[in-house]
Amino acid sequence: xxxxxxxxxxxxxxxxxxxxxxxxxxxxxxxxxxxxxxxxxxxxxxxxxxxxxxxxxxxxxxxxxxxxxxxxxxxxxxxxxxxxxxxxxxxxxxxxxxxxxxxxxxxxxxxxxxxxxxxxxxxxxxxxxxxxxxxxxxx
Amino acid sequence: xxxxxxxxxxxxxxxxxxxxxxxxxxxxxxxxxxxxxxxxxxxxxxxxxxxxxxxxxxxxxxxxxxxxxxxxxxxxxxxxxxxxxxxxxxxxxxxxxxxxxxxxxxxxxxxxxxxxxxxxxxxxxxxxxxxxxxxxxxxxxxxxxxxxx
Numbered sequence: 001x002x003x004x005x006x007x008x009x010x011x012x013x014x015x016x017x018x019x020x021x022x023x024x025x026x027x028x029x030x031x032x033x034x035x036x037x038x039x040x041x042x043x044x045x046x047x048x049x050x051x052x053x054x055x056x057x058x059x060x061x062x063x064x065x066x067x068x069x070x071x072x073x074x075x076x077x078x079x080x081x082x083x084x085x086x087x088x089x090x091x092x093x094x095x096x097x098x099x100x101x102x103x104x105x106x107x108x109x110x111x112x113x114x115x116x117x118x119x120x121x122x123x124x125x126x127x128x129x130x131x132x133x134x135x136x137x138x139x
Numbered sequence: 140x141x142x143x144x145x146x147x148x149x150x151x152x153x154x155x156x157x158x159x160x161x162x163x164x165x166x167x168x169x170x171x172x173x174x175x176x177x178x179x180x181x182x183x184x185x186x187x188x189x190x191x192x193x194x195x196x197x198x199x200x201x202x203x204x205x206x207x208x209x210x211x212x213x214x215x216x217x218x219x220x221x222x223x224x225x226x227x228x229x230x231x232x233x234x235x236x237x238x239x240x241x242x243x244x245x246x247x248x249x250x251x252x253x254x255x256x257x258x259x260x261x262x263x264x265x266x267x268x269x270x271x272x273x274x275x276x277x278x279x280x281x282x283x284x285x286x287x288x
Contacts, residue, residue, distance in 0.1 A: 020205075020207075021206065022205065023205075115254055117202065117209065
């Protein structure tokens with residue numbers, strides 16, 4: 001079985017629209033690494049995990065620019081949902097969703113002598129209040 | 140077949156050839172702005188006199204976003220401009236370039252030509268099939284286009 005990137009969708013709960021998404025960057029929420037070295041340790045520094053994940057900003061969600069479509073709003077608290085493509089034979093796809101807000105919307109760049117499509121870039125921050133969490137796919 | 144996107148490259152009624160024929164500097168060289176103009180798809184008519192144009196699609200692509208197609212297609216069209224000498228061949232190629240590259244419009248019967256880029260790629264010569272001692276020079280344009288409905 002293989003699971004592909006193509007076919008995923010991205011929605012905002014407030015900034016609704018049919019977004020033609022080109023790419024979604026990775027999301028990470030690392031826990032802190034706490035130094036737990038004391039005077040008795042002689043070989044190496046000792047580390048232990050912090051308890052709180054720290055949701056990192058997703059920088060550069062790339063979406064097609066559509067002239068008749070409003071940009072998604074910054075600062076509005078809403079839910080972003082990324083739904084993977086449905087694997088053939090599965091009942092549902094896996095979903096990743098959580099509350100947060102759009103930090104920035106960068107307007108298109110323009111270059112002569114190319115057939116490149118106009119795109120905008122969105123920076124998203126999960127606020128950590130609701131999720132983000134995965135809902136697993138079902139077979 | 141009618142014009143429009145599906146028939147864009149049709150030799151007689153396609154929007155591409157109509158767009159070329161309706162440009163007076165090209166029409167003046169290839170024998171008019173009607174269907175008798177010497178502009179051909181894939182191969183020239185047997186025995187045709189130079190100057191004339193032959194075009195062919197060399198590649199294409201349908202660009203996608205994560206959830207589907209964007210409704211447009213990219214294509215690369217090679218346009219061979221034949222004439223009995225090199226300067227005349229190049230001049231015809233420049234007429235084609237001048238017609239196509241500024242285009243960002245609905246052309247002819249309704250094909251949306253979003254953009255056309257490219258230019259003269261290379262040149263060459265062929266011997267006339269009917270008269271082996273005569274040369275026909277060609278200049279090839281490679282045009283990159285994005286079209287849609």
